[in-house]
Amino acid sequence: xxxxxxxxxxxxxxxxxxxxxxxxxxxxxxxxxxxxxxxxxxxxxxxxxxxxxxxxxxxxxxxxxxxxxxxxxxxxxxxxxxxxxxxxxxxxxxxxxxxxxxxxxxxxxxxxxxxxxxxxxxxxxxxxxxxxxxxxxxxxxxxxxxxxxxxxxxxxxxxxxxxxxxxxxxxxxxxxxxxxxxxxxxxxxxxxxxxxxxxxxxxxxxxxxxxxxxxxxxxxxxxxxxxxxxxxxxxxxxxxxxxxxxxxxxxxxxxxxxxxxxxxxxxxxxxxxxxxxxxxxxxxxxxxxxxxxxxxx
Numbered sequence: 001x002x003x004x005x006x007x008x009x010x011x012x013x014x015x016x017x018x019x020x021x022x023x024x025x026x027x028x029x030x031x032x033x034x035x036x037x038x039x040x041x042x043x044x045x046x047x048x049x050x051x052x053x054x055x056x057x058x059x060x061x062x063x064x065x066x067x068x069x070x071x072x073x074x075x076x077x078x079x080x081x082x083x084x085x086x087x088x089x090x091x092x093x094x095x096x097x098x099x100x101x102x103x104x105x106x107x108x109x110x111x112x113x114x115x116x117x118x119x120x121x122x123x124x125x126x127x128x129x130x131x132x133x134x135x136x137x138x139x140x141x142x143x144x145x146x147x148x149x150x151x152x153x154x155x156x157x158x159x160x161x162x163x164x165x166x167x168x169x170x171x172x173x174x175x176x177x178x179x180x181x182x183x184x185x186x187x188x189x190x191x192x193x194x195x196x197x198x199x200x201x202x203x204x205x206x207x208x209x210x211x212x213x214x215x216x217x218x219x220x221x222x223x224x225x226x227x228x229x230x231x232x233x234x235x236x237x238x239x240x241x242x243x244x245x246x247x248x249x250x251x252x253x254x255x256x257x258x259x260x261x262x263x264x265x266x267x268x269x270x271x272x273x274x275x276x277x278x279x280x281x282x283x284x285x286x287x288x289x290x291x292x293x294x295x296x297x
Contacts, residue, residue: 003029018115057086057087080103229252237281254291
């Protein structure tokens, strides 16, 4: 497949000379021509040639301006550009050209040997650019795929955690409601009679008021949502007892004092005392908020 070259030059004689040189060296190149930088940019965006030869001094848009434009376009930034110049020959001119993105330059008038050598060198460079550009795109595509996969996994994990958190809240409410109901039944029985069978019923109710089985089940669900919570508490505050750990867990869930009191089978006053003792155990100042402190663990 022949290589394609875009020649941007407002001098028709330059095009004739280049084509003649190609024939002389039997180089079968497909040549596009543009009379100014603006048209050259348009052709380059459409055709994506293997090489662009850009005259510096052109009307409407000169070669330097066109090069600067093409080097920021994703479709053309990888195409090597050789600057052709007949007047801009000083070092600071060439420095500007290289800063804009050209890979080589040819001074007018040029001879056939130099022209073909520069073109071949630039085309070899172009192949290298293409390979690197393709690898870059492949890497970017893989990174994008990994990013998308990560986002999906993150969303799935959040969904799972949200589901577990809802299960945990439901379980806590069930335990709280059960404790509240049993407590009410216990009070009613105490006021009604002291017969042996009723006393046994009261003992049975007391046995089930938020005892070990409920707490074990709750803790299992809680640790699936907050896996390191009890570990961190145990490391920082080994002096906390089981009831204080339970209180910390319920506070972590943002439950109200009334809800926590039902779960711990405490009165309102008992709940205040429990929170006060916990703050002392955690070495918190009176001004520090217990809920905020536990939430940050």
